[in-house]
Amino acid sequence: MTFRKIIATLEAEVIFNSIDIETEIYSVCSTDLMSDLLRFSIPESLLITGLTQPQVVRTAEIADVTAIAFIQDKRPEKEAIELARQKGISLVVTRLSMFTACGKLYVEGLRSFPEDNK
Amino acid sequence: MIIKNSIEGSFHLTGGDFTNAGIASSELKSILTELGLDDNVIRRAAIATFEAEMNVIIHAIAGTIYYSIMPEHIKIIVNDMGPGIEDIELAMQEGYSTAPDWVREMGWGAGMGLPNMKKNSDEFKIDSVVGEGTTVEIIINIKQGLR
Helix, strand or coil: CEHHHHHHHCCCEEEECCCCCCCECCEEEECCCHHHHHHHCCCCEEEEECCCCHHHHHHHHHCCCCEEEECCCCCCCHHHHHHHHHHCCEEEECCCCHHHHHHHHHHCCCCCCCCCCC | CCCCCCEEEEEEEECCCCCCCCHHHHHHHHHHHHCCCCHHHHHHHHHHHHHHHHHHHHHCCEEEEEEEECCCEEEEEEEEECCCCCCHHHHCCCCCCCCCHHHHCCCCCCCCHHHHHHHCCCEEEEEEECCCEEEEEEEEECCCCCC
8 A cells, every 4th residue: 555545544644754655555563562563563564553752763663664653643752753754754643543543544455464464 | 795804882771761762773773784784684683682672771770782793693692780580481471571560651561572582583592690680692694695
């Protein structure tokens, strides 16, 4: 799914973007547990989370995450936005809940690796 | 990419310093990227080091990351002045954690740190003395000639 379609599906506001909006994002990891992101994500994924502190961006950098979607209108902290700029990780905010955000993206065809893409 | 000589360095870590947590692993990742190593090798090394770094930040007073990048493998040793681990076998189980609630609220302390380190290592050793500290040794083999 293109980043453009993810933004449209989540009705998201772009806080910071570092990639071509037509970039394909192949997988998603929705979690508030940073070790789960490190364990279960694949590179060039979307992270959906309710955590907004800079550590989330740092963990995303280590996990090679392309973009982060913050749910329920939660705004990333200023330091998190600055770190995302430095590391080239795109940030969007959606008013949707974790459940609804994931459900809408699933219906549109985005899947979570590895369990759905065997 | 062929590494002819070993490249070594270290990072000092301060326990509880969440502001700077992860910077050491991020810098190591940049070094490995500049060397042109395979993406998967870089990612595994970064994740294993990051988990070890976070354990020091969460549990210890201070610690050090030593790395040496050799032609055949990357070796990362992380030691800390911390509480030590009473039962290593138990600590290696997924989901087992002694992290306090405030750490969990930040998304850490889910009991996946040590298992994640082991999963991303080709060789993994852990040694701990209660009341003194913990040392982990992570070795990741470099597949030569992939890039």
